[in-house]
Amino acid sequence: MIEERQLTLIMENKPGAxxxxxxxxxxxxxxxxxxxxxxxxxxxxxxxxxxxxxxxxSEGEISRLEIKTTVDDPLMRQxxxxxxKLIDVIAVSGNEGTYxxxxxxxxxxx
Amino acid sequence: MKLAGNDILIQxxxxxxxxxxxxxxxxxxxxxxxxxxxxxEMQHILVRHEQGATHAADGYARATGKPxxxxxxxxxxxxxxxxxxxxxxxxxxxxxxxxGQVQSHLIGTDAFQETDMIGVSRxxxxxxxxxxxxxxxxxxxxxxxxxxxxxxQGPVVIDVPKDLTNPVDLFExxxxxxxxxxxxxxxxxxxxxxxxxxxxxxxxxxxxxxYAGGGTISSNAAKELFELNSYINAxxxxxxxxxxxxxxxxxxxLGMLGMHGTYQANMAMHNADLIIAIGARFDDRxxxxxxxxAPNAQIIHFDVDHSSVSKIIExxxxxxxxxxxxxxxxxxxxxxxxxxxxxxxxxxxxxxIAEWKEMHGLDHDLYKNNSDDxxxxxxxxxxxIYHASNGDAFVTSDVGQxxxxxxxxxxxxxxxxxxxxxxxxxxxxxxxxxxxVKLAYPEEEVICITGxxxxxxxxxxxxxxxxxxxxxxxFNINNLALGMVKQWQDMNYDGRHSSISYEDSLPDFTKLVExxxxxxxxxxxNSQLKAGIEEAMSIKDKLVFVDIYVDPNEHVYPMLxxxxxxxxxxxxxxxxxx
Numbered sequence: 039m040i041e042e043r044q045l046t047l048i049m050e051n052k053p054g055a056x057x058x059x060x061x062x063x064x065x066x067x068x069x070x071x072x073x074x075x076x077x078x079x080x081x082x083x084x085x086x087x088x089x090x091x092x093x094x095x096s097e098g099e100i101s102r103l104e105i106k107t108t109v110d111d112p113l114m115r116q117x118x119x120x121x122x123k124l125i126d127v128i129a130v131s132g133n134e135g136t137y138x139x140x141x142x143x144x145x146x147x148x
Numbered sequence: 149m150k151l152a153g154n155d156i157l158i159q160x161x162x163x164x165x166x167x168x169x170x171x172x173x174x175x176x177x178x179x180x181x182x183x184x185x186x187x188x189e190m191q192h193i194l195v196r197h198e199q200g201a202t203h204a205a206d207g208y209a210r211a212t213g214k215p216x217x218x219x220x221x222x223x224x225x226x227x228x229x230x231x232x233x234x235x236x237x238x239x240x241x242x243x244x245x246x247x248g249q250v251q252s253h254l255i256g257t258d259a260f261q262e263t264d265m266i267g268v269s270r271x272x273x274x275x276x277x278x279x280x281x282x283x284x285x286x287x288x289x290x291x292x293x294x295x296x297x298x299x300x301q302g303p304v305v306i307d308v309p310k311d312l313t314n315p316v317d318l319f320e321x322x323x324x325x326x327x328x329x330x331x332x333x334x335x336x337x338x339x340x341x342x343x344x345x346x347x348x349x350x351x352x353x354x355x356x357x358x359y360a361g362g363g364t365i366s367s368n369a370a371k372e373l374f375e376l377n378s379y380i381n382a383x384x385x386x387x388x389x390x391x392x393x394x395x396x397x398x399x400x401x402l403g404m405l406g407m408h409g410t411y412q413a414n415m416a417m418h419n420a421d422l423i424i425a426i427g428a429r430f431d432d433r434x435x436x437x438x439x440x441x442a443p444n445a446q447i448i449h450f451d452v453d454h455s456s457v458s459k460i461i462e463x464x465x466x467x468x469x470x471x472x473x474x475x476x477x478x479x480x481x482x483x484x485x486x487x488x489x490x491x492x493x494x495x496x497x498x499x500x501i502a503e504w505k506e507m508h509g510l511d512h513d514l515y516k517n518n519s520d521d522x523x524x525x526x527x528x529x530x531x532x533i534y535h536a537s538n539g540d541a542f543v544t545s546d547v548g549q550x551x552x553x554x555x556x557x558x559x560x561x562x563x564x565x566x567x568x569x570x571x572x573x574x575x576x577x578x579x580x581x582x583x584x585v586k587l588a589y590p591e592e593e594v595i596c597i598t599g600x601x602x603x604x605x606x607x608x609x610x611x612x613x614x615x616x617x618x619x620x621x622x623f624n625i626n627n628l629a630l631g632m633v634k635q636w637q638d639m640n641y642d643g644r645h646s647s648i649s650y651e652d653s654l655p656d657f658t659k660l661v662e663x664x665x666x667x668x669x670x671x672x673x674n675s676q677l678k679a680g681i682e683e684a685m686s687i688k689d690k691l692v693f694v695d696i697y698v699d700p701n702e703h704v705y706p707m708l709x710x711x712x713x714x715x716x717x718x719x720x721x722x723x724x725x726x
Contacts, residue, residue, distance in 0.1 A: 049331070050331055053278070054266060054276070054278070057267075057270070058270065061270055061271060065271050091330045091331075091333075092330075093330040115458070116455065116459060119454045119455035120455050122454065122455075123453070123454070123455050125274070125275040125295060125329065125331060125332050126331055127331060128330070128331045137454075139331060139332065139333045
């Protein structure tokens with residue numbers, strides 16, 4: 039079923055990271071309805087990522103990106119997996135669950 | 149130790165064990181080339197066009213498993229390399245591409261020879277870096293090699309502004325011993341629960357087929373695959389990219405599958421109750437119409453890339469991890485349950501497949517016809533090459549009918565010996581790729597099977613072969629036209645041959661190669677074929693170009709019926725369908 043979905047990404051705040059995500063939507067034939075990105079300063083909600091990846095975020099290092107897109111269900115899983123493959127993406131979450139660099143969690147954690 | 153940016157870059161490549169850099173200098177890379185001049189550990193191979201550099205590095209990578217390294221200047225140097233980078237990307241080949249860039253303060257001003265290389269190459273790289281400071285060069289090189297060679301491998305571009313390689317400013321240099329990228333952790337070990345499920349399915353299956361692709365070669369898992377099938381003893385097919393990963397001479401081998409796969413391989417896939425997909429991605433040249441693909445089969449899919457699994461064909465059991473590690477886990481489990489694997493479970497299935505092979509299998513004895521009453525068949529050329537090289541040469545190919553004939557009739561018993569552009573289908577790949585292979589293995593026989601269309605796309609590299617004394621054997625299967633396009637026009641456009649012919653304007657290839665200092669041999673009759681090919685193989689110290697005039701009307705069969713066909717729907721000859 040085609041419906042509007044929201045995806046949330048946590049990614050490295052590096053030059054070129056955003057355009058890789060946006061470019062991927064275009065390359066794979068998906069459309070972006072809306073997009074919002076900003077650096078994260080409060081890391082408390084993302085402690086589970088720090089624990090899982092055994093890292094510590096510092097100020098200005100990571101961004102949160104929200105994308106609204108309209109796709110059907112099977113495509114959504116493809117999008118999540120393709121985004122998760124981008125080197126600068128740390129985690130991506132949608133209705134299907136959360137991808138955290140290879141690890142799939144069955145709930146939307148972001 | 150303090151070094152300038154250009155020396156940091158070159159020292160870092162030496163630290164990575166790079167033997168060859170394939171490249172072409174220019175304004176933005178002058179500082180880097182000065183650093184190349186001042187060292188002895190690596191050899192720079194000067195190509196004649198940057199596309200040749202990328203294919204040569206690619207051929208080197210496919211043959212050795214080590215990443216190929218390419219050095220470019222900015223602007224046209226960088227954009228000339230795009231086709232080669234895309235070729236490596238589609239086939240998941242590890243490659244490091246270093247492109248010079250205009251000085252930092254000029255970026256974005258439309259400076260001389262400025263191109264946004266990171267932007268242009270973005271969709272066709274695994275990752276890319278822009279060097280922002282000399283002190284980061286070593287770390288970027290380390291990360292680039294790690295990314296290119298781990299997980300699903302691929303090309304990585306590093307764009308280097310000229311001012312950051314200037315020889316004046318010195319910076320502390322120490323090559324990092326470790327690499328850790330928190331946002332990049334490709335899977336290695338599989339989940340045991342999936343292994344258990346896979347083994348369970350194998351024990352129960354009565355119509356198993358193994359479908360192994362290029363990922364099995366990338367993961368260096370040929371030995372593990374062979375061991376796996378020593379327990380299962382199932383029919384096995386390889387993709388175009390996977391040829392050689394399982395010995396073609398083994399009794400279980402069905403040949404290649406897909407668009408021009410063998411009848412028995414495609415029929416086995418269509419009728420299987422269990423398909424074990426290993427490092428393969430269900431490309432459209434394999435599945436034909438996905439909705440009609442293998443209607444009764446359960447699918448086990450081994451892959452390192454999450455996004456390849458259930459992309460085209462839904463997997464019932466997905467095993468993520470390095471294929472090598474996953475197969476090792478499979479082998480341990482299968483060994484422990486050996487008594488439950490009843491070999492006779494597949495007897496009826498094997499008989500059925502033998503029957504298919506008997507009915508419409510390929511004829512591997514076409515080379516025995518030496519009568520001049522009929523034109524030379526391109527298939528027979530490949531068969532002669534196979535016998536004359538004892539079946540153990542490295543064979544590169546270009547793209548088109550000759551590529552399919554090579555894949556069908558040269559039987560590869562080892563991985564990394566068959567080097568071709570599978571995913572992108574890049575004409576012009578064969579000759580430069582053969583140069584990369586020959587540099588990697590100077591003592592081995594390296595053959596390029598090409599056509600008169602493809603060879604002209606990178607023919608300038610004949611000059612590079614002279615400079616570096618690369619005695620490659622080139623077999624030009626000359627049908628005076630773009631054969632594969634012509635075949636499609638014959639079959640789908642009522643024989644309207646639009647723009648596929650250049651008969652009156654072809655060069656005399658033997659004279660052309662002789663002008664470069666190579667040896668040219670021309671063959672026009674069946675009776676000359678065996679002796680001509682053997683003569684070429686006997687010349688060890690020179691590049692030999694054998695121009696072989698074949699039947700211009702020959703088609704490649706079998707061929708899947710499209711659109712809307714399944715894997716059991718094949719053309720078996722002109723006007724003859726299953």
